Amino acid sequence: MSKKEYEQSHLYKIRHSAAHVMAQAVLEMFPKGKVAIGPPIEDGFYYDFDLPRALTTDDLKAIEKRMRNIIKKRHTFARRELSAEEAKEIFADQPYKIELIEGLETGGVDEYGEALPAGETPVISIYKHDTFADLCKGPHVENLGKINPKAIKLLNVAGAYWRGDENRQQLQRIYGTAWEKPQELKDYLARLEEAKKRDHRKLGKELGLFSIDAENLGGGLVLWQPKGGLIRHIAEEFCKNEHLANGYDMVYSPHIGKSALWETSGHLDFYKESMYSALDIDGQEYYLKPMNCPFHILMYKNDLRSYRDFPLRYAEWGTVYRYERSGVLHGLLRVRGFTQDDAHHFCREDQMPEEIDFVLKFCLHILRSFGFENFHAYLSTQPPEKSVGEAAQWRAAEKALEEALQRANIPYDVDEGGGAFYGPKIDLKISDAIGREWQLSTIQFDFNLPERFDMSYIGSDGKEHRPYMIHRALMGSMERFFGVLIEHFAGAFPVWLMPTQAMLIPIADRHVKYAEKVAAQLKIAGLRVEIDDSNDRMGNKIRKAQKQKIPYMLVVGDKEAEENTVAIRLRSGENLGPKPLDEFAAMALEAVEEKRSV
RNA sequence: GCCCUUGUAGCUCAGCAGGUAGAGCACUUCCUUGGUAAGGAAGAGGUCACCGGUUCAAGUCCGGUCGAGGGCUCCA
Structure with missing residues (x-):
């Protein structure tokens, strides 16, 4: 779905409406709270607030519960266009909204403070449902009955600056997600889980x-x-x-060069804030x-x-x-x-x-x-x-x-x-x-x-x-x-990139010798091979190799030693059974050659 | 840098009305020689990030410093 299509979609309206519901819920809990902006984003929505205290995860749960209750009442959204004066009256105690209205009044920006295409004059409109009215151009769902209370979830709170400017007020941003069906929410949360599992910092x-x-x-x-x-x-x-x-x-x-070089290039004029301070070498300035x-x-x-x-x-x-x-x-x-x-x-x-x-x-x-x-x-x-x-x-x-x-x-x-x-x-x-x-x-x-x-x-x-x-x-x-x-x-690199491509797993100590022989041959063939000669049982050796995502686990016991084979287990869990050594080598080298996984 | 959260063994985490540090995994040694994701036993390992304060007593409370995580801004 392109950005344009998304902005036309039902899902977009759901999220936008959920943001309003969240703002209502937060204001009910903090009547003196100030609201900033709350747009839909990819996979969800957020809303920025200026509140008397920091929100906790318990607050999030309470807000979420309140949102569900509001949604269940199926309030309708009413749109109304109005003058700047009237809007300012309505939002008299909402300084952020006043600033936005002033932006709309002078033109050139939309209600999020973003620049508008030249020539477009903004219309000031509000959307109201239940007790909450927000400066907003929409669109929204017709009524809250269109939001499935089981398909929304608040995710986290984070700091965010008013209008993204670090010199201005820092607000509390609540991120939430909303979907049409509960199953879609579940799938989304599962995707977040999957992303966590793949986190390169963890896998690294x-x-x-x-x-x-x-x-x-x-x-x-x-x-x-x-x-x-x-x-x-x-x-x-x-x-x-x-x-x-x-x-x-x-x-x-080299890694450093004289300041004159960076003056000529213009980096010291335009890029200095990204550069480290100068090194003094024999009274001359050098930069990394x-x-x-x-x-x-x-x-x-x-x-x-x-x-x-x-x-x-x-x-x-x-x-x-x-x-x-x-x-x-x-x-x-x-x-x-x-x-x-x-x-x-x-x-x-x-x-x-x-x-x-x-x-x-x-x-x-x-x-x-x-x-x-x-x-x-x-x-x-x-x-x-x-x-x-x-x-x-x-x-x-x-x-x-x-x-x-x-x-x-x-x-x-x-x-x-x-x-x-x-x-x-x-x-x-x-x-x-x-x-x-x-x-x-x-x-x-x-x-x-x-x-x-x-x-x-x-x-x-x-x-x-x-x-x-x-x-x-x-x-x-x-x-x-x-x-x-x-x-x-997810750490299971294609064979050509794996540090260890095959792990030899001798079943008992007496098979280590055969494993060494096999390893030597495979190394000559150009494969990166290791032997697990630890005191562990075979099952644990497989488990360890599996966790390291080693593509090939080669089990060798009496049978293999006698027949000059290796029993191949792939990291997919597939067991290929015993194969002659050269057959395995050819198979692995082909995967390397083709930059394939297994 | 800023806001929120956070910092206990190599890793994952427990310890909480403040009373002299715990588990699992990993590691070492021994026993076990076992056919496709954890065999058993013993042992070693921590000035509880650092500095300061409150207290008879601080991993536990307070302040600061240095990190980490989620964001904002920015970007390869």
Whole structure:
């Protein structure tokens, strides 16, 4: 369902109406409470309140109960349009509503304070049910009988700033969810449970993939433990080889650079709040790099460039450091130090469409190799205010991006005016195994840096020209990519990525010798194999391997040792029975080759 | 950074009218040699995040600091 369709849907009305009911319930409990705004959101709704005290989980339960009682009375929703004066009278003791009404009065914003499309004048309307009237443009259900009291639930309370501005009043936001049928609510709650089980922070700990030691090391700084490190190594090796096979040059650059570099690039003007403070080296200021581009540009400028050199593709697994406010750090998904699979393309204008086509295809190839199949792109075009570069350049670049998306047959939305000041871009989001979207890849034009660094090449006309520059990251950052990968596969990675691909499970001590022989052979065949020679019974060895999500469990006992076989159990629980060793090796290697799971 | 919640053994958690720390799993050792998700026993492991206060006495109450979780804002 698209955003537009959602806003037309019955479900949207249910949620919007549930938000009003919640506001009524809260005001009944806190007559002096102030209400802010309460829109439907994906999967539910929220409402912001300014209350005399902090809400507890018991309050949530009480509010929820009250909501059910209100709903059962099946009040009808009545819409009424009114003048600003009258609205101000009605909401005289609701300062947030007054502010919204004033916004509507002067025009340009809707009742949530969001900017309206030019030329649209807002109509002031209220919706009233029972004792509660709210400034609202609707739509709502006709009456509360349309809401199933068993299909709503309040989820949590969180802080939120009035109008998202941290300098203004902080409000209490209650999040709730509402559905048409109780079963849908149940399914939704089950999805939340499933998401919790897949949480990469939990799995990262359980599977020994990575750790973050905020106390001793620092928040947002990731330690890749051996198993996670191995997965990263395999992923990087694959990707780097693909890059080399596709016309990229692999480059390396240092982690710091002189302040002059960042002045030229403009980062110290526009990006300083995301950069760490300067290091003093022999009286000179150096900065930790938040981006790799200036380095690649210096590499470009190291030589006189000819139009014949293009396209030039510099790729680097570049580790960058960006200041993120402590409250936003989140596992691997939001960190302070991370490694981008970064690259910069330099080309001529006439090559640009082809270059975009290439990079998008290459990007999809990489993502598909890791098991992502569903993509959604967002094309962001020139912002209406302040941007660099000529309009013709922007149009040509936007056209190239859009046509590449069409050729690649990727569904996309256009975010008019959503581009950065320095160029249009494509952000590519992937959907994971349980339907959540994650942004990984970005392909972005840059009309700014070539100018700032005065980059040039000699064209066929013998004159100097400015090259086109394209930034791109496919996996985005290794950290975020890994986090998404963990959640996508719930830790059960495809065989080629598993740190341990097969666990040998000797039934008794006397079978360890045979297991060692088998392990040695499988290692020679190129598989990553371990032996569980612990004192546990077979059942527990299987349990341990299963919990580690090891794809193949190879049970060996008297029978197997005698017949030179292994009894194969898959992590799916399927038991394939005894198979000759080379048959197993061929089977596992095929799964590796095809980047399949089991 | 801000608001709410929160911080006890490697992990998951109990301990609560304030009276000198507990369980399960994991770990070590021993017994057991067992055919597809937990065999048994013993042992070791914690200055209850840190600093300060109240008290005869603080894991437990109060204040501060440092972390974590859910959000806001932002983003690879």
